[in-house]
Amino acid sequence: MLLILLLCAVTAPAAESPLKKASLMPLWSPQAQFAGYYVALDKGIYARHGIDLKILKAGAGHSPAQTVKDGRADFAVLWLTTALQHRSAGVKLVNVAQMVQKSSMMLISKKTSGIKTVADMNGKKVGLWGGDLSIPPRALFAKQGVKVREVTQSGTVNLFLRGGIDVTSAMWYNEYHSILNAGVDPEELNVLSLSEQGANFPEDGIYTLEKSLRKDPLLATAFVAASLEGWRYAFDHPDEALDIVIKYMREAELPANRIHQKWMLDRMRDLIMPGTAQGAPGLLREQDYWAVAGELRKAGLIRDYPDYGIFTGRANAGEK
């Protein structure tokens, strides 16, 4: 409702008023996971919505949550779990849009290891990413009472491929494909999707600080609308979207494997479009929010969490 209300307000003024400066820090370095934002930027969609956007360098060593907290970025792409943890730690993050409506995280083991369930992972070496990305599997292990030998894994899948760990954390749209394209067939793998293991935590969402939202709610709304439009354009023109993503990857001096980015874009479509189909593009569903927050607190990963209205910035309008 808020979205629609604000959407009507921003459609016109783009041309007359000067563009508002804004910045976004994605969760990671340029890749098709963020195709919608890069496409919206490249195709001038943000500008059309009155925003002069700058996408900040991200990746290893950059914390989008911290950057937003420090006011060095207006918006950040964060997982819901990450945002909840930071919120619990006192950073007043607000979810203005939820892009990925379900968990795309996987726990992958080789069939030869005989690990078929989460319970089988008890006592095994399990690769977890450092930082916030380990929250969902940790919550899952806590929920199932499984004690694993945690090994911090890096950005490559080599540790898993060489047998350094028994189980690896993987994103469906990224590491899973990297494993396949290292010559391992899907039939050789046991894949446990978190979404099917009772830890279906929605991932990428757009966050800003509560005070920023309060100061300029129209900016957030315009940013979300432009981002959604960018995603739609990317899914409608995948080849062009890949060209744009790869252009930004090369600018960041990253190796850019087109077929990998294509896989990623296709999977993002699978993850983002269901939400759109349900008539709530970019909306964090209330029941999802309560479920995830509850799980995290049960697992002891957060102490408390705000009301859904506060977390999504909807209560603000009412309160003030």
Added chain:
Amino acid sequence: MPGKNSIVIKLVLVITLCSSLIFAVTLGYNYYRSRILLVKELEGNAHNLALSLVNRVETELSSVTKVTEGVARSLETGRYSESELLSLIRITVEQNPKIYGSGVAFEPYAFRAASRLYAPYYYREKGKITFSRLEDSYKFVPYLYWDWYQIPRELGALEWSEPYFDEGAGNTAMSTCSVPFYGESRGARRLKGIVTADISLNSLTELVSSVKILKTGYAALISRNGMVLAHPLKAAVMNESFFSIAEARNDLSLRELGKKMVKGESGFILYRSLVGVRSWMYYAPIRSTGWTLAVVFPEAELLENVTRLSLTMALMGLAGILLLTLAVISIARSITKPLRSLAAATHLMSSGNFDLELPLVCSNDEVGLLTRDFQVMKESLKEYIKNLTETTAAKERIQSELNVATDIQASLLPRIFPAFPNRPEFDIFASMDPAKEVGGDFYDFFFIDDNNLCFLIADVAGKGVPAALYMMVAKTLLKSEGQRLGDPGQILSCVNTILAADNDSCMFATVFCAILDTRNGEVRFANAGHNPPLTLNSDGIRYLTLKPGFVVGPAEDMNYETERLTLQPGDTLFLYTDGVTEATNVADELYGEPRLLAALQCGPKEDVTALIHHVRAEVTRHADGAPQSDDVTMVALKYRGVAA
């Protein structure tokens, strides 16, 4: 014109096609075998080339491995102060030009309790050996979580890392040899850290890329993950893997090939290379790193010589076949030339021209024989036709003479009816149809005086000209003697005597001769072997009973008795020769007396002309188209009596 069926075209077609086929099969087989031999030979060469390259790479790698292991062992056995450690690392890099950089990375607090991480690192930068501290260089990801540290740490064994871009420390694409080293701590063997030595990927890939194979063939290096490390396709290096290319091309076989490679197998296959050219590839593993080295031979270039040779042979063969065709044409033409001129001549001959000259043939072959036979045949035909023409002319002459004879004979017999229109006492009608042009039958009737009519019918034995001639004599004699003597018996005796006198050919005739007295209907008659006539009156039809009499001609001094019979007005006398009763049809059935009697019975009795025509028609109907075998002669006389 023989057209497309001519012998020349057939010969040329068959010979050219057969020789082309034989040549094509030979050439194809030759190409096929050469190819197999070449590929077999190539496999050996490719194997050797790949192994020698593998050995060169392995040599470089193993020297680095040995040095790294040496450092690790010395760190395990001796105690090193910080400066000793640094100089050890520095000397390691200095003395081993193959090593791009080397370092020792310690487990947390393993070097000294005061600091958590410690990882000194020496590397080459612009020709100088530079020092860096990895715990500081890696700004974002601590060295503890890099593959080169983590994998050997977790596996507890030497490990060559997947090639990577070392951002922060070495700042180049490299692969790192990592060896874990251990120390005693409270009686237990504990990991102290990892000794590393890097090799620059460039130096390795240069070694591989420098290999030149044919024109565009190449050697390539693939990592343990299938990553392309050295390849002429620069964009793919360190960016594409064998599997991502297979996925992009949707080529399952390429993926299977990649799987074999990363599993450390070796093999020799024909495939579509990453640059999209059908090529032969030999691939072999580099054991120490798990990489794969491949040598690629583009098939087209490999088979270039064979293809060129085959092409030359094909051109030569084509020229040969062309030559052969020309030769065949010329030979075939020379063989068929006399045949063709003979055919042209015989073609004219077939339309009847036998006077033209056949082509002169001197050769003794089949064509010569044929021509000579044609010559003989032509002469025979000419002779035959000449004879035939003469014979036909003679026959025609005879035929025309016979026609004249027919006319003469016909004109001899009284033919005008009614013969005596002013004699109402009787009607007479007669007909004679000769079987041939001239016949041996005849009839006659004439008045001897005012009241006596002599009439007769005769049949000379045999047919044709002899019978006709005999008939002439007999008829003339009968008429002259009839007019002189006036008695049938005497007439026959006289005529017989005259005929028999000079009858060398023993010809004879049967005669029935009668004289009617028109005043009272009395008939005197005599018979010389003729079949008895029939009388038709109100009582019916019956044969006249005759005294036997011998035929006239063969013997002299025969007596013929004159008998008498009286015709009542309305009675009819019917005379005929055996030509009537012996007329046959196609089934050889005789007409016979019963049929004759029946015909007379139903025939018109009042009019003798109609009666005879009726009988004649019946006989013709019976014959039903069968040729007439004997002369058919009939005479009918109807006595009407003297008008009161």
